[in-house]
Amino acid sequence: MNETAPEKHVKESTVTMDAGEMRCDASSAPSPDPSCVIRAPIGLLAELTHRCPLQCPYCSNPLELEKVNTELTTEEWQKVMRQAAQLGILQVHLSGGEPTARRDLEEIITTASEAGLYTNLITAAVLLKRDRLEKLKECGLDHVQISIQDIDTAAENADRIGGYKGGSAKKKEVAGWVRELGMPLTINAPIHRHNIHNVEAIIDYAVSLGAGRVEVAHVQYYAWALKNRASLMPTREAFMEAARIVERKREELKGIIVIDAVVPDYYAKFPKPCMGGWGKGIINITPSGRVLPCHAAESITQLEFDNVKDRPLADIWLNGDAFNKYRGTSWMKEPCRTCPRREVDYGGCRCQAFALTGDAANTDPACSLSPMHEEWAKVADVESHLASPAFIYRRPGGASPKPAPAKTPEPSDA
Amino acid sequence: MNETAPRQRTVISAESKPAMPRYIKMRHDAGRDRWIILAPERLFDPDPIAVEVLKLCDGARTVGEIAEHLAKEYNAPREDIEADIVTMLQDLADKGVVKA
Numbered sequence: 001m002n003e004t005a006p007e008k009h010v011k012e013s014t015v016t017m018d019a020g021e022m023r024c025d026a027s028s029a030p031s032p033d034p035s036c037v038i039r040a041p042i043g044l045l046a047e048l049t050h051r052c053p054l055q056c057p058y059c060s061n062p063l064e065l066e067k068v069n070t071e072l073t074t075e076e077w078q079k080v081m082r083q084a085a086q087l088g089i090l091q092v093h094l095s096g097g098e099p100t101a102r103r104d105l106e107e108i109i110t111t112a113s114e115a116g117l118y119t120n121l122i123t124a125a126v127l128l129k130r131d132r133l134e135k136l137k138e139c140g141l142d143h144v145q146i147s148i149q150d151i152d153t154a155a156e157n158a159d160r161i162g163g164y165k166g167g168s169a170k171k172k173e174v175a176g177w178v179r180e181l182g183m184p185l186t187i188n189a190p191i192h193r194h195n196i197h198n199v200e201a202i203i204d205y206a207v208s209l210g211a212g213r214v215e216v217a218h219v220q221y222y223a224w225a226l227k228n229r230a231s232l233m234p235t236r237e238a239f240m241e242a243a244r245i246v247e248r249k250r251e252e253l254k255g256i257i258v259i260d261a262v263v264p265d266y267y268a269k270f271p272k273p274c275m276g277g278w279g280k281g282i283i284n285i286t287p288s289g290r291v292l293p294c295h296a297a298e299s300i301t302q303l304e305f306d307n308v309k310d311r312p313l314a315d316i317w318l319n320g321d322a323f324n325k326y327r328g329t330s331w332m333k334e335p336c337r338t339c340p341r342r343e344v345d346y347g348g349c350r351c352q353a354f355a356l357t358g359d360a361a362n363t364d365p366a367c368s369l370s371p372m373h374e375e376w377a378k379v380a381d382v383e384s385h386l387a388s389p390a391f392i393y394r395r396p397g398g399a400s401p402k403p404a405p406a407k408t409p410e411p412s413d414a
Numbered sequence: 415m416n417e418t419a420p421r422q423r424t425v426i427s428a429e430s431k432p433a434m435p436r437y438i439k440m441r442h443d444a445g446r447d448r449w450i451i452l453a454p455e456r457l458f459d460p461d462p463i464a465v466e467v468l469k470l471c472d473g474a475r476t477v478g479e480i481a482e483h484l485a486k487e488y489n490a491p492r493e494d495i496e497a498d499i500v501t502m503l504q505d506l507a508d509k510g511v512v513k514a
Contacts, residue, residue: 008505009467010506011458011459013459090443182436184437184510254423255422258510
């Protein structure tokens with residue numbers, strides 16, 4: 001992404017989390033063979049709960065949402081935060097579901113902050129009150145990321161996408177509080193067929209909200225988004241136009257807002273380096289304490305995951321089966337094994353490889369060297385030109401809807 | 415904080431008084447034995463020169479004063495140091511790491 005001149009005094013790496021992808025370009029301390037060297041992770045995505053008032057059809061949570069009675073306790077999350085810091089993790093992304101649905105968020109943030117972690121709150125914002133936000137700041141919260149579905153003047157569309165009436169106006173109010181309290185703000189805008197025409201306005205809206213960063217986060221087609229792919233996939237033309245806009249706005253708004261863009265791999269040249277390499281820099285923990293190399297990893301049904309309730313985090317990171325399974329490059333088959341890009345993109349996304357080929361060790365069909373690539377790429381082109389089916393909203397049990405009562409959104413035939 | 419006026423790019427010059435906002439945290443990472451800068455969903459890896467400069471960015475000293483200080487300390491031409499610092503701080507200002 002950002003070019004780094006060799007003579008620069010400050011190198012940048014990214015530990016960002018958005019709608020469907022986490023990037024971790026750990027540019028420092030290059031190791032010649034990552035399969036021989038396990039480095040300490042730098043980022044922890046803590047999904048505190050799968051409860052959420054919104055029902056976004058592209059949610060990156062699994063289709064089977066974890067129930068409230070399986071969630072880790074306050075003490076268990078606090079222990080996770082301390083273990084994470086000891087392990088070398090630098091940033092924690094407090095996410096969900098909606099993390100503010102946890103009444104003990106204050107205690108978790110306090111512990112994370114005391115342990116030395118940089119704390120990011122990734123929130124839909126609609127449950128927040130001003131005094132609670134102020135309290136979270138006092139507890140040591142460093143940064144707030146608010147997701148939006150569209151611009152404020154398209155509130156009706158935004159609320160339809162999120163499945164939450166009044167959400168757009170509420171998010172705007174909370175964004176204002178974040179800035180009033182002097183906290184840095186990121187706006188995360190998942191982009192798809194129903195708002196891609198507004199990419200420029202969304203960036204300008206983020207500027208007007210006082211955000212220091214905006215994520216133009218093209219939806220990543222896993223989990224709920226895969227279920228809704230036919231509704232969400234933009235056309236290639238719309239995507240290319242959005243990409244041009246992002247480039248132009250980056251120049252125009254240099255020094256005013258940082259624009260990060262996540263590309264949908266259906267329209268990318270190369271597969272993306274999933275998680276910056278499996279088991280390389282990021283840990284994801286689900287509400288019930290399952291420790292995953294990526295938030296979608298549970299879709300690979302042959303993998304077994306450890307739980308922080310049973311094993312220390314460091315042990316899981318170093319020795320856990322799920323982490324070692326696709327760490328480094330030694331697990332690769334051809335064409336990945338001998339590919340010059342094997343340590344650049346790691347053969348793409350393991351979850352996508354599994355979902356489409358039945359073997360997670362195969363090349364991600366997003367790669368042009370995959371035998372399935374053409375067939376896969378065609379899907380986006382075909383679906384994006386057909387009428388958009390109704391959303392399958394993200395809600396418990398929503399992924400396999402029974403014949404629906406008249407008022408709920410109609411399931412597509414997917 | 416007061417977003418009524420249009421937001422403008424911070425331009426770093428010799429007269430600027432740079433500082434890192436509170437929410438940007440530069441600290442020593444003991445486990446990796448290196449300095450790091452923690453920022454919203456970003457991690458920066460400063461070299462020893464950058465660490466030295468950023469420690470002097472307290473919002474009171476100007477870039478010119480910082481350059482002068484380092485020129486004495488390292489017995490190096492002030493102009494070269496100043497140009498180097500301006501470039502570095504401008505880059506960091508554009509990324510929201512430094513305000514002035």
